[in-house]
Amino acid sequence: MKVAVYKRPNEMAVIDAPQPHAQAGEVVLKVHACGICGSDLHAVQYGFGMPPDTIMGHEFCGEIHEIGAGVSGFKLGDRVSALPFNSCGECDRCKSGMEIHCQKLQGLGLGQLPGAYAEYVACGVKSLFKLPDNVSSRDGAMVEPLSVGLHAVKRSAIGAGDVVVVMGAGPIGLATLTWAKGKGAKVVVSEIAAGRAELARKLGADFVVNPKETDPAAQVREMIGESPATVFECIGVKGTLENAIEMVRPRGQVVVVGVCMEPDQITPLRCIFKEVSVNFVLGYDPPDFDETIKALASGRIKPQPMVTDVIGVDQVPEMFEALRKPGGRAKVIVEFPH
Numbered sequence: 001m002k003v004a005v006y007k008r009p010n011e012m013a014v015i016d017a018p019q020p021h022a023q024a025g026e027v028v029l030k031v032h033a034c035g036i037c038g039s040d041l042h043a044v045q046y047g048f049g050m051p052p053d054t055i056m057g058h059e060f061c062g063e064i065h066e067i068g069a070g071v072s073g074f075k076l077g078d079r080v081s082a083l084p085f086n087s088c089g090e091c092d093r094c095k096s097g098m099e100i101h102c103q104k105l106q107g108l109g110l111g112q113l114p115g116a117y118a119e120y121v122a123c124g125v126k127s128l129f130k131l132p133d134n135v136s137s138r139d140g141a142m143v144e145p146l147s148v149g150l151h152a153v154k155r156s157a158i159g160a161g162d163v164v165v166v167m168g169a170g171p172i173g174l175a176t177l178t179w180a181k182g183k184g185a186k187v188v189v190s191e192i193a194a195g196r197a198e199l200a201r202k203l204g205a206d207f208v209v210n211p212k213e214t215d216p217a218a219q220v221r222e223m224i225g226e227s228p229a230t231v232f233e234c235i236g237v238k239g240t241l242e243n244a245i246e247m248v249r250p251r252g253q254v255v256v257v258g259v260c261m262e263p264d265q266i267t268p269l270r271c272i273f274k275e276v277s278v279n280f281v282l283g284y285d286p287p288d289f290d291e292t293i294k295a296l297a298s299g300r301i302k303p304q305p306m307v308t309d310v311i312g313v314d315q316v317p318e319m320f321e322a323l324r325k326p327g328g329r330a331k332v333i334v335e336f337p338h
Contacts, residue, residue, distance in 0.1 A: 004117035004316035004334070006054040009047050010324070012317040017055065020114065020122040022068030027123055029062035029080065032137035034116040035145060036316075036332040038170065038236075041323055042261055043110055050111035057117035058084030058109035061131060061140030063338065071125045081143040081293065083127040083286060084108040084115070100283045117316055119336055129289050132297040138310070139296050141333055142303055146292045147284035149175025152257045153183060154288070155281050156230050160184030163223055164230040165216045167244060169196035169208075171331045172257055173234035174306050177203055180232070182301055186223070190216040195308075195328020202305040217247040228252065236260045242267065245276055253277045306331045 003017045022028045034057040043050060061081040064074055074080070087094050087102035094102050109115020114122070131140045149172060158164055162185045166177050169191035180187050181204045188207045189200040197208045207223075209216050220228045227249035233240055236258025244254045245266055254276060271278070295301045309332040311319055319332055 001119040002313055003055045003114075003119070004057070004313050005052075006044055006050050006056055007052055010045060012044060012056075012320045014314055014317065015053065017053075017118065019120050022066040022071075022122060024069040025071060025125055026068040027064050027071060027074060027125060027128065028066040029060075029082070029116075029121050029123060030065040030338060031060055031062040031116050031119060031121055031336050032079070032338045033061055033141035033336070034334045035059035035141045035171075036319065036323065036334065037145065038172065039110070039259065041320065042259060044320055045324070046261060048110060054111050055114040055118050056109045057115035057121075057334070058107070059141055059144040060084070060116035060121065061137050061143065062116070062121070065120060074125065074128060074130075079131040079137065079140065080128045081131055081140045081289065082123045082129065083289060084144060086113070086124045086127065089126065097285055097287075099286060117313060117334055119313075129293055131293065135293060135296045137338070138307065138333055138335070139304070142306065142331065143289055143292050143296070144284075145171050145331065146175045146178065146296075146301070146303060147288040148172055148257070148281075149177075150179045150288045150292055151284040152176050152232060152255050152281045153179040155279050156232070156255050157253055158183055158185050158230050162186070162230065163188065163220050163228060164232065165190060165220060165228045165247060166205075166232045166234055167216070167240060168233075168235035168258060169193070169200040169330070170234065171306060173232070174199060174203055174330055175303070176232050176234055176257060177205055178301050178303050182295065188216050188219050188223075188228070193326060193328055196330060199305055199308070199330055203303070230255065232257055234258045238262055238264050241278075245270055245274070245278070248274070248276055250274045251276070253279065256280045307333055309333070310335055312336075
């Protein structure tokens with residue numbers, strides 16, 4: 001089968017690899033679609049200890065092609081999305097709903113288990129979520145990044161009528177915007193790229209400001225006479241966390257969703273004087289996948305404008321190279337014939 005793999009830092013390649021077979025407790029999916037994640041870009045840039053020829057890709061959906069021993073509740077041809085990891089289900093973290101923090105976690109697509117930039121991928125049955133007929137396979141590949149945005153919003157204290165700031169309109173910022181709007185909040189998006197700013201408008205942002213031209217907090221103060229109570233930092237660049245802390249009101253909350261890959265610094269005294277709460281978030285819990293799929297099926301969220309590019313697996317290396325440079329792209333989907 002044809003797969004896109006990590007070769008060495010800043011280099012991807014397309015190669016042929018053996019097709020997986022379902023082991024006990026597993027299924028093999030014929031992949032329909034797989035999104036390119038910012039974490040993938042970081043992994044290729046920094047290596048993350050991945051061996052050469054690691055099959056990447058963890059935002060995916062497909063149809064069940066093969067079923068291993070002991071699997072029930074699914075049949076051949078079922079379309080599913082899947083958590084991109086296997087957890088033990090037995091440790092205290094798993095039992096308390098924190099599977100993503102499982103002490104025996106094995107992730108797909110980042111070096112431990114083969115990922116879904118591939119025509120076929122093996123998954124544990126416990127990771128599967130059936131897709132309703134009215135949820136497209138392209139949307140099915142969006143369940144994972146949308147669940148990140150949902151998890152971030154659920155970790156916040158926002159409610160209907162609140163005015164919040166989302167810093168950054170990349171895929172995770174746009175996912176966070178989508179769910180904040182779904183909670184009934186008014187959202188000011190801070191974004192310097194014109195193309196991504198337009199995507200934020202299409203997804204329902206109440207105001208979109210360029211932080212090089214307008215202070216997002218000033219926009220909020222104009223709306224409600226006070227600085228924002230909640231700021232979602234979805235950029236992950238050195239200095240943006242400090243900017244978020246400066247922006248939020250006293251006793252406000254900063255939710256850190258962006259992944260900064262280098263040492264950063266903040267001014268603790270500012271946090272103390274303002275009594276700021278700073279919450280970091282990682283991924284999602286399994287119920288977030290379920291809620292996302294139900295919201296897609298009901299039309300409660302309509303994230304389709306997030307998809308700016310659809311490519312074939314042969315184009316993955318050149319797209320990774322293109323995505324190293326800032327631009328107007330948001331979610332890029334790798335599609336396979338199905």
